[in-house]
Amino acid sequence: MDLSKLYIPTEDVENFNVLYQIVEHATKKYPDKTAYCQPEGRNGDSEISFSELRSNIDALRASLFSRGFKNKHIAILGESSYQWMTVYLAVVSGVGVAVPMDKENPVQTVGKQLDHSDVECVFCSARCVKKLQSVLPFCPKIKTVVLMRTDLEVDMGEVETLYFDALIGEGKALIKENGSAALPETNDPDLLRVIIYTSGTTGANKGVMLSNRNIMGTLRGCARLLHYPKTSISVLPINHSYELHAHLMSSMYCGTTVFMNDDLKHMLKNIERFAPEMSCMVPMMLDLIVRKIKKQIADGGKEKKFAATAKISNALLKVGVDLRRRLFAPVLAVLGGNLRMIICGGAALSQETADFLRTVGITVYNGYGITECSPVAAVNPLAKVRRFSVGHLLPTMTARIADPDENGNGEIQLFGENVMLGYYKAPLDTKQVFTEDGWFRTGDIGHIDKFNYLYINGRLKNLIILPNGKNVCPEEIEVALKKKIPYIKECVVVADESNTGIYALVYPDPEQMRDLQLETPGEIKAYMENDVQAFNRDMPGFKRIADFEIVSQEFAKNTTHKIQRFKIAAVRKKEEPVNV
């Protein structure tokens, strides 16, 4: 394959090694263009241009620098907004270490992560104040809270409370008075600048440490393979490396205006309202879009007409005539009418879904990444999408397949500037995920074709990856479930075949069941239902048990008394009893 046709020329970004250079680039090239647009409830929408954004980033850098936050760890807890981006870019640009937090995590997890990452200052949105107030007593290292998008007076106890807008005003005054001397240096490409928590390749929650150079590896690599159009919509959580770097930072490089979706509940409505040309999504979102389109066709009684048009359109496409946008305009109107490009990652994509969207004129660029690689390792390029592949390796990345089988499948191992510095305060975990010669072990099984496109076939570990891209460590749920419901003797957490939800196989303590006079699996299940619901209330949505099954014997175990999960998975596929 001719790489000159595959790669997009990107001389301007080739020497960038810190994120702030992307900010400077966007300001220089698209100063007055809208960088972000976001809904503000009943107050309509608000916008900010690239030059205003940079001015705010600089102001925040100056105020944090002058207040002594140099090299401090600063967390961001809140929904997607340009204030969130301002904080992130200010902190990583010479100030300290940014710790993006998942606002959907339960209070205990938020508290643990804030404490573990040695955070001293938290930027918090109004919606997350309650959560932060509950964790503050357990996080004695936190000295300052900065409230974003609110001027509400909030009681944070002993902790100093500041306001985002006030810090911006203060920073602007400092720059006016002292010029660039008010700003910290940004020339620190290899220092730790970001900690992002992930379930990781081995399950337990770990803080992935990234430098500016790591992230720029992803951005430069993506820039060679993709170029974003003029408008996009951000629908994934902003704290995820995929959304933050592959979408929002790459958009800034391309001068793309990004609409911030305010709530997952409003995703479809906002896509229709803002009518973006692209988005970055997880497979679950693509499935929802396909269902919406199909329903619209069915409601209009146009299934036959659609099938006939699709046949003609696909035949024309093969000979280079693309009429899809015109032929399927009524269908695309439900998505605002402009959507033509979706980057997909985070979980396995159904080729059927991608093919359907291609038929109506939306190209899906499937990709593959992992937080530990900042996060993109491969993505299908603009020049050539290959079906079933998770994409072409980024030019900033090298991959190899360890111990390949007869079909060339083995563990995918990666090397390159995208690869993380390590896990925060976890040298043993870090050691485990690197080979002796320094390659990162992804835990994913796959192969690479002769054109450098990657294909994924499975996973080495037990991690469940849901279609929304969330990683669930089954062992973590099992421990929590047994703790919450003490009469569970053994349990195994699995995903259903289509991976839509998490299910538990439960072996209750027979003695306690006898004492409770519960005999049949039906009686035991009815008794346990309330306790499982109570468990679910304390868990984030993606970690909830959708349903459970009572088993009547202990699970098969190996010589070290570990439950043999692979046997359970194999037996479940055949729909036989699980405790053989």
Next chain:
Amino acid sequence: MFERIREVLLEYVDVEKEDITPDTRFLADLKMNSLDIMTMIGQLEDEMDIIIETEDLNSIFTIRQLVDYIEERV
């Protein structure tokens, strides 16, 4: 209210109308994923001009619980 919610639900799941009862569970019985549930909630909010707090969804597992929640607020 139950009828209205059932109509909206049928846009998201592929089951017979009669199979949806007040005790039907979103996750276990209808196999809905979190995005389907959130999108349906957004649709109900628009249609009924109410706000359903995402945190409150933690305690809603069946259609009956959702009906009760909405009826308290409409």
